[in-house]
Amino acid sequence: MIRIGILGYGNLGKGVESAIRQNTDMGLVGVFTRRAPESVILKTEGVSVYHTDQLIEKKDEIDVLILCGGSATDLPVQTPEYVKYFNVVDSFDTHAKIPEHYENVNQAAKSAEKTALISIGWDPGMFSVNRLYGNVILPEGKDYTFWGKGVSQGHSDAIRRVEGVLDGKQYTIPVEEALESVRRGENPELTTRQKHLRECFVVAKEGADTRKIEEEIKNMPNYFADYDTTVHFITKEELERDHSSIPHGGFVLRSGVTGFNGENKHLIEYRLKLDSNPEFTASVIVAYARAAYRMNQEGIVGCKTIFDVAPAYLSPLSGEQLRKELL
């Protein structure tokens, strides 16, 4: 039984709690929160909620600590700190800051002889590992990543900051025609606008000027101006009824050639279609928690990424079973 601790009980922490129940070789030891523990109600019976202050004293009861905080302010502090006491997995997803985060975590992990897996999830995560496989198999080729259809938290937040907006949700949608061109091996050069559409569902405040809101959203630099954006005004009830789930997904494609004259085309396509972005991310993290535990047991310590984890470490099956059943 691999004993798991969860730090942070937002959507991702809840997803991890749920994923642990689907893995019979894992058990949840406790959830740690900065809130008042008695205000947090878990879905798993018999598991306690503790304040973050109590985390370090539980270090001998936890094999892997899963860090469910945010990449902006939580993880840059938490991962290097808690890896002094625990094997950890995080989903640090600020792509540009991964090298810096890696260095901070690696030093602490090595000193403590712990194993840290950072940036685990689907992007970064499964999408990254598929980009790597695609690049090494087809060195002469081109990468494409499309996201969606899914809810972008950042873009939904941007809508909600517009004057006159009560609430809103934004969906990122890949352009089907662009995807098909890639699949046909045409290796298109795609602009931002040609790759993704943005669709917004907005609840306006009473008496707000919806035409002005729509203009402001569509012309917002970085977020919407470079895209074909559609804005729908709906009621608060419609938003809650039709747009409360958190779907996402996307496509990683590698289009390349082989042969002495590059005469044969090949396409590798990896696609995710997810009803719940946080629950899927959590499911990836839990599989990698198993790997972190095992790698640490074998003396593989320091900071690692998804690229450093041999797939066999992820499975509860033995090497013999894997070769027989899945190879």
Add this chain to the structure above:
Amino acid sequence: MIRIGILGYGNLGKGVESAIRQNTDMGLVGVFTRRAPESVILKTEGVSVYHTDQLIEKKDEIDVLILCGGSATDLPVQTPEYVKYFNVVDSFDTHAKIPEHYENVNQAAKSAEKTALISIGWDPGMFSVNRLYGNVILPEGKDYTFWGKGVSQGHSDAIRRVEGVLDGKQYTIPVEEALESVRRGENPELTTRQKHLRECFVVAKEGADTRKIEEEIKNMPNYFADYDTTVHFITKEELERDHSSIPHGGFVLRSGVTGFNGENKHLIEYRLKLDSNPEFTASVIVAYARAAYRMNQEGIVGCKTIFDVAPAYLSPLSGEQLRKELL
């Protein structure tokens, strides 16, 4: 520079020769054949062809030997034999006999302190590793593998054994409707007939009874009787003009649920669309030859499969570059 030797110069060996040219950190030392070496003409200038008898004396000049023989009779003998002298990669693809092959190779590899990677390619190979990733991420789910559209060597051979047939090619085609049902998360139970179609292009001998040939093909047990099979009679010229390439591909899908009540559905889809089956297989093998070389340098010896190879070993980029550019 990783120095590669090729044993066997059929379609796969030629694909390996071509793939090595796409990988700047690799060089071809020589091609070894059971035929008369002077009868084999390579496409790479300055590289020699040797008789298999000369292979062992070249052992200090070769970092990884790529075994390009067949799974029926060549590899069961060659892989355990040559791993005594070389790090090796093979594409042994008789699924049911992999455990036995593994044991034979593992003992020899460990004694010699060499690294053997067996069953590398796309199925077994990339499809296997995607089945594993799918299973560990979505433990509550169902696997689907579809093959095609592509040429099946075994089924083409079966057609050619029918009386009155001069030549023929068989395409395995996934049933689009079944694929779509899986993609919709319906978790269908699919019969053999519901998953794949078989399409045959046949050149009949002069005066042969084509109706009899068609009946015999369609009713052939194991190969065609359980499928909806179409038979087209064409001329030898048409066969050569339209059916001389060796395309293949397929789909690995994992459909599963997450959430406390399994309320959220997820789909992971991995797809390959290949103009040349042997060249793509060779490209996978060459990337894993890099891994075999590096793992051996790190003292990781014995028989390994695609499940045991951390993705980072496959890339010529450093860990730092990978984290910066692909994560």
